[in-house]
Amino acid sequence: MSFLTAMQERYTTKMYDASKKIETQKIEELKQILQLSPSSINSQPWKFTFVSDQNTKEKLSKVSWINTEKVINCDTVVVLSRIDNLNTFEQQIEDALPEGAVKYYKEFIKPLPEDQIKSWFDKQVYLSLGVLLSACAAMGIDSTPMEGINPKDYDTILNFKDQATLVAVAIGYRDEEDFNQPSKKPKSRLNLDDVVQTV
Template sequence: MEMSEQVLKQLQWRYATKKFDPTKKIPDDLWQVLEQSLVLAPSSFGLQPWKFIEVRNPDVRQKLLEHSWKQTQVVDASHLVVFAIKKNIDAAEVDRYLERMSEVQGTPVDALQGFGNVVKGFLTKPPYPLNLDEWSARQLYIALGQFMTCAAMLNIDTCPMEGLNPAKYDEILGLTDYATVVACPAGYRAEDDRSTPANRPKVRYKLEDVIQYID
């Protein structure tokens, strides 16, 4: 099958899985690919204002279930990732990023200060009304989308979940500098998953209804 056809096939195959098979686990080599999909996710300025918490402890996942509208994907899926933003991102976070950039690219930190000042200026005096935590959350959803798409390419099911209590998640996970935004279980759909998305064609508007061309 041509790559372009395969991509569309997998996007048609993907759906928000309501029931996972708890006996099926994602192989380590495939999970490492999905971890790298998170590491490699794009963000504005490359700043990466986030952390991805893999909840491996089954007891902790059971505690999270109570604060996830009883959605059993939290405990049944092979893996559970909680997507959290770095709260109150500031100039110190920019300096941290510049240090990492210097380390990876071999560029002296001093030579990066011009770029760093641009980013700091955006954070301190944005060109439009901006809540920085909301801005960070928008960056986080880019990572979520990349994670879900890569999972679909690997025939791995996911279910993005906003139906949770972020404050309780933060409490259970011990988050202080970071704040929960969304969670995403990943694994393999149960054979008896009878949820509507799994058994009916996707309902999407026609291409001409959602894509506008300006020539």
């Protein structure tokens, strides 16, 4: 299957079949794919938490607003969080990045107010979200990106200390009755010419 076909067939899954499990090998591949996600100056200000334990998913489901059933019935919830402690981040890049990247951070990012620095972190995490959704499509795994969650409650349930939840993704396999799949509800997008231009 081509990548274009995979993207044509992917959709935001509304109903999961709890009896269908993702193969362990595919979960391990997704972890590696997330590790390889791009970020500005290779900053990697993130953590990715894979939650498959049913008891933990039950707790998360209670603070996931309209996404309760998705969290309970999907195979795994992937929680994407950013580093929330600037000292932790700065130590990480000092240890892991070349001098030029660290210099860029100190010159252009560090002088910003803390909320703007964390907003820059957020943008990097959202790059990895796109990678994850695309990888799932290419691997035949259904997915649901979820901002409709209570991030602070997620942090508490998952015992996060120096990280803050931004978004979660339910992954698994669709219920055949899911009303949102393209065979039942065709994808709706703006016309190609309205969103892509050639100069």
